[in-house]
Amino acid sequence: MSHILVIDDDxxxxxxxxxxxxxxxYSVALATDGKDGLRQIEKQxxxxxxxxxxxxxxxxxxxxxxxxxDNPCIPVIAISGGMKIQPVNxxxxxxxxxxxxxxxxxxxxxxxxxxxxELLAEPRPDE
Numbered sequence: 001m002s003h004i005l006v007i008d009d010d011x012x013x014x015x016x017x018x019x020x021x022x023x024x025x026y027s028v029a030l031a032t033d034g035k036d037g038l039r040q041i042e043k044q045x046x047x048x049x050x051x052x053x054x055x056x057x058x059x060x061x062x063x064x065x066x067x068x069x070d071n072p073c074i075p076v077i078a079i080s081g082g083m084k085i086q087p088v089n090x091x092x093x094x095x096x097x098x099x100x101x102x103x104x105x106x107x108x109x110x111x112x113x114x115x116x117x118e119l120l121a122e123p124r125p126d127e
Contacts, residue, residue: 002120003027005046007037007063008079009055013105017050020109021116034058038066046074048119050112053080053090061090064097072098075119077112081105 004026006017011032018028029044031037033055040046049067053060060078067074078094081104091102101115 001025001027002047003029003044004116005029005031005037005040005049006051007031007034007040007049007055007060008052009033010052013052017112020113024113026116034060034063034066037063041067041071045071048075048077048116050077050079050116053078053094061093061097064094064099068098075100077101077103077115077119079103079105079107 004021006014006021006028008014008017009032014030014032018030021028029040029046031040035058037049037051051060051063060080064076064078067076076099078091078099079102080089080091091104095102100119103112
């Protein structure tokens with residue numbers, strides 16, 4: 001069973017993704033920001049990470065930069081709704097920092113599931 005780490009400061013998104021991913025057969029761990037996500041990665045290295053971009057403490061771009069230092073081959077799906085006050089799209093930067101797929105919130109669960117399946121099926125150089 002593949003293990004997925006979901007990182008988002010929105011608890012409703014965490015809950016939705018956890019329920020959905022577990023219902024389709026994945027093991028799921030949750031984190032509320034990038035620092036918490038890095039701690040989770042130390043506990044159990046995930047097969048895939050889904051992360052929001054805009055979060056307190058450590059945002060998704062900082063997380064990607066830290067993650068790629070020691071774990072360059074873990075696939076990452078970056079999601080973002082931009083900022084509430086001034087909509088800014090950070091997803092192109094996430095792609096440059098190593099995100100495998102990017103999605104704008106709200107994310108279609110069908111598209112998310114397809115991306116997860118594709119990324120977990122792709123051979124990784126570290127294997």
